[in-house]
Amino acid sequence: MIVTKDLTHKWFTLFAEKVIQEKEQLSEYDRIIGDGDHGMNMARGAQQLITLWQAVPPVHLSDVFKQAAMKWISGVGGASGPLYGTAFLEMAKAVGAKEELSNDELVTAVKAGFEGIKKRGKSDIGQKTMLDLWAPAVQDLEKDELTMATLQTALTKTNELKATKGRASFLGDRSINEVDPGAASSKLFFEALIEAGEFGGN
Amino acid sequence: MVTNIGIVMVSHSKDIVKGINDLIQQVAPNVSITYAGGTVNGDIGTSFETVQQAIEENTCHQLFAFYDLGSAKMNLEMAAELSEKEIEILDVSFIEGVYCTAALFEMNADLTVVISELEQLMVK
Numbered sequence A: 001m002i003v004t005k006d007l008t009h010k011w012f013t014l015f016a017e018k019v020i021q022e023k024e025q026l027s028e029y030d031r032i033i034g035d036g037d038h039g040m041n042m043a044r045g046a047q048q049l050i051t052l053w054q055a056v057p058p059v060h061l062s063d064v065f066k067q068a069a070m071k072w073i074s075g076v077g078g079a080s081g082p083l084y085g086t087a088f089l090e091m092a093k094a095v096g097a098k099e100e101l102s103n104d105e106l107v108t109a110v111k112a113g114f115e116g117i118k119k120r121g122k123s124d125i126g127q128k129t130m131l132d133l134w135a136p137a138v139q140d141l142e143k144d145e146l147t148m149a150t151l152q153t154a155l156t157k158t159n160e161l162k163a164t165k166g167r168a169s170f171l172g173d174r175s176i177n178e179v180d181p182g183a184a185s186s187k188l189f190f191e192a193l194i195e196a197g198e199f200g201g202n
Numbered sequence B: 001m002v003t004n005i006g007i008v009m010v011s012h013s014k015d016i017v018k019g020i021n022d023l024i025q026q027v028a029p030n031v032s033i034t035y036a037g038g039t040v041n042g043d044i045g046t047s048f049e050t051v052q053q054a055i056e057e058n059t060c061h062q063l064f065a066f067y068d069l070g071s072a073k074m075n076l077e078m079a080a081e082l083s084e085k086e087i088e089i090l091d092v093s094f095i096e097g098v099y100c101t102a103a104l105f106e107m108n109a110d111l112t113v114v115i116s117e118l119e120q121l122m123v124k
């Protein structure tokens, strides 16, 4: 798959729309194992990004990532602002001045985002975080595919984990079988990529 | 004479930083202390903008930064990376760490003394 600026613009717009649509549900997940603000915080950044692009659409491919990063960092706050903000910023750096990405280059960019989240959150896979959605998505993308089934399986597996990072870790075993809000919003991020791109399957 | 290092505090609650500030003003009235608590609207949470503001408003170029919970640290890290200032983020117990640092800064204690005191308060 070739990733253009238009495709990426569509990807992030769909992500922002999904976040706004799922705002209540995301906050509900966070109320159970966190502080209940994930949906509200994410939707604030998402709305700011949509408003910005309605006025001035992104010109270059890296603008999409950079502008999303800035809205997440400055507008979202909490933990998800710095985590998604860092991911998008690292993706922008990986893209550089390119106006089109091959599938390999897309994988490199998404991996850079994944590493950014790891660094910012001082976390790794298996801790019931966003990373547990990002890692299988990267694996799929490496095979030039990405399916809803992969994302759903990843979320289900993440639900079964015990949180050992972030506020949810204070709950210990009680976090098992609950949904990590960051993993749920990360699922929306990759669902948006599936819808914007032209991946086979469903 | 007091030190030329300032203190920045970040909490999820505006009342927590306000309360700690009241406490340390008693021992360190001459240290440059700025803080960010809660969201822009004053709700519980952390905001990058208020953290950035607390950093820039501090009159010192070199800062020791303290925080309560994880996302306060992440916003601090982002703001520190984007700031020209030299910022040391300390993973110490919040109240004890700030209090100890403020008191030592006020009496212009040697930096190695401050650091070794803080090392004993590492909890995060």
Ligand SMILES: [Mg+2]
Pocket (backbone or CB within 6 Å): A030, A034, A035, A036, A037, A038, A078, A079
């Ligand atoms: Mg939260």
